[in-house]
Amino acid sequence: MSTQRTAPRDDTLWRRVVRELADDLAVDAQDRDRAGAAPSDEVERLQEAGLPAFLTASDPASGGGGHGADLRTACSAVRELSAADGSVGELLAHHYALSWTSRFLDGPPGRRAAEAFPRLDARTAAEGWLLAGATEPPPPSDAGPGLTLTRADRGGWLLDGRRAFDSAVTVADRLVVTARPAGTGDLLVVLVDPAHPGVSVRAAADRVGQRLTGAGTVVFEHVPVPRARVLGTLPADEHAVAPFTGLAPLVLRLLLVHVALGIAEGALAEARDVNRADAPADPGDDPYLLLSYGELATAAHTAAAVAERATDALTRGLRTGWTLGVEERADLAVLVAAAETVTGREAVRLTTRILELVEDAPPLAPGTGGGPGFDRFWRNARALTARARPSHRLRDIGDHYLNGSHARLARSA
Structure with a gap:
C-alpha cells in the first residue's frame, strides 16, 4: 500500500501546495525528461503532497482522507502541474478520472447492487492508491482481442489478454480495466492488483513526448478477479448507457485538455x-x-476561455447526477470537443512558435547545457494531442450544430 499525506482541505492551503509542487517539478523537469525513467520519484512527490486523494470525498467508514474537490478545482491543479511537467499532469489526470469510476457505474441512489467492496474513490483515498488503466474499450486500431474474462471454478473471473495504456501502469498501485466476458458483448469494469504474479508490465520505450507518464503495455495471465472487484458493467450498446455514465469519458478528455493548456x-x-x-x-x-508575444498570449487566453467554459458546464452536469438527460449530455460533449480542438491546435502551434523565439537563447540555469530545453514542451504537446482526432471532433460538432444529431457524441472517441 502506498502512503500519502492527507490532502489539504483549506482552499488557500491546497493552492499553495499545488504551486509549491509545480515549482519543485519545474526545477529538474528538463533533466528528468532526458533521463526518461519510470516516474517513481514524481509519484512520491504527488503522494507527499496529498494530491492523489484530492478529488475524492472523505468517507469516515473507510478512513478516507480525500479533499472532496470538484472537477473545476481538479482541472486547475492538473493545469498548474502540467505547466511545470506535462507528464505528471497527465498521470494525475488519468488517476482523477479513474477514481470516479464507481460514481458513474453505481446507478441512481437506491438501485446500487450490494457489494463488499467500498466505492472506489473512498477506498483510493483511504489506501493512498495511485490508479492506472482505462474504462473505455480499446480503439479499433489496437490489434488483438483485448482483455477477456472467463468464469473461475470457485466464482468470480479469470482475466487474460494484453492492452497498452497511456499512463502510470509502471508505478500504479491498482489497475482499473474493462474486459469482455466470453459470449457477451457487455464490458465489465474490474479492479486488479498489478503486484499479482499473473500481471506483467512492459514500459513504453522511445516515446517522442510525455516520457514520464509511466505508459506501457500490461499482460494479464489468468489473473483472479473476485466478484467484489467488479466495479460495474458497461453495456455493449452505447445507446443503453445512462447519460450520467456517459460523462465518464468526458471527464478524462477535459482533464487532458487542461494538461495541454x-x-x-x-x-x-x-x-x-x-x-x-x-x-x-x-x-x-x-x-x-512584442508582436509575437501578443499573438501567443492571445492564443493562450482564447484556448483557456474555451476550456474554462467547458469545465464550468461539465462541473454543473456532474452535480445534476442521474437526472441528466441525453440532450444535456450531448451539449456537454460538444463543449468538451470544442475545447479539445481549440486547445490541442493552439498548444502545438504555440510551442512550435516558441522554439523559434528562444532558438539561440542560453539555458536559464548555469551548467544545465543543451539550450533552454523548449523542445520538451513541443514534444509533450505533440504527443498528447496526436491521440485526438480533430477532424472527427469538428465533424461531430458540425453534425450536432447543423442537424441536432448526437449519435456520434455518445462515443468517447
Whole structure:
C-alpha cells in the first residue's frame, strides 16, 4: 500500500501546495525528461503532497482522507502541474478520472447492487492508491482481442489478454480495466492488483513526448478477479448507457485538455523569462518580439476561455447526477470537443512558435547545457494531442450544430 499525506482541505492551503509542487517539478523537469525513467520519484512527490486523494470525498467508514474537490478545482491543479511537467499532469489526470469510476457505474441512489467492496474513490483515498488503466474499450486500431474474462471454478473471473495504456501502469498501485466476458458483448469494469504474479508490465520505450507518464503495455495471465472487484458493467450498446455514465469519458478528455493548456502556458511563461534574461537591451525595443508575444498570449487566453467554459458546464452536469438527460449530455460533449480542438491546435502551434523565439537563447540555469530545453514542451504537446482526432471532433460538432444529431457524441472517441 502506498502512503500519502492527507490532502489539504483549506482552499488557500491546497493552492499553495499545488504551486509549491509545480515549482519543485519545474526545477529538474528538463533533466528528468532526458533521463526518461519510470516516474517513481514524481509519484512520491504527488503522494507527499496529498494530491492523489484530492478529488475524492472523505468517507469516515473507510478512513478516507480525500479533499472532496470538484472537477473545476481538479482541472486547475492538473493545469498548474502540467505547466511545470506535462507528464505528471497527465498521470494525475488519468488517476482523477479513474477514481470516479464507481460514481458513474453505481446507478441512481437506491438501485446500487450490494457489494463488499467500498466505492472506489473512498477506498483510493483511504489506501493512498495511485490508479492506472482505462474504462473505455480499446480503439479499433489496437490489434488483438483485448482483455477477456472467463468464469473461475470457485466464482468470480479469470482475466487474460494484453492492452497498452497511456499512463502510470509502471508505478500504479491498482489497475482499473474493462474486459469482455466470453459470449457477451457487455464490458465489465474490474479492479486488479498489478503486484499479482499473473500481471506483467512492459514500459513504453522511445516515446517522442510525455516520457514520464509511466505508459506501457500490461499482460494479464489468468489473473483472479473476485466478484467484489467488479466495479460495474458497461453495456455493449452505447445507446443503453445512462447519460450520467456517459460523462465518464468526458471527464478524462477535459482533464487532458487542461494538461495541454498547462503545457502551452508553461512554455509561454518560460520563454518570456528566457527572452527577458537574454535581451541585451529593453525587450520593448523589439517590435517583432512584442508582436509575437501578443499573438501567443492571445492564443493562450482564447484556448483557456474555451476550456474554462467547458469545465464550468461539465462541473454543473456532474452535480445534476442521474437526472441528466441525453440532450444535456450531448451539449456537454460538444463543449468538451470544442475545447479539445481549440486547445490541442493552439498548444502545438504555440510551442512550435516558441522554439523559434528562444532558438539561440542560453539555458536559464548555469551548467544545465543543451539550450533552454523548449523542445520538451513541443514534444509533450505533440504527443498528447496526436491521440485526438480533430477532424472527427469538428465533424461531430458540425453534425450536432447543423442537424441536432448526437449519435456520434455518445462515443468517447
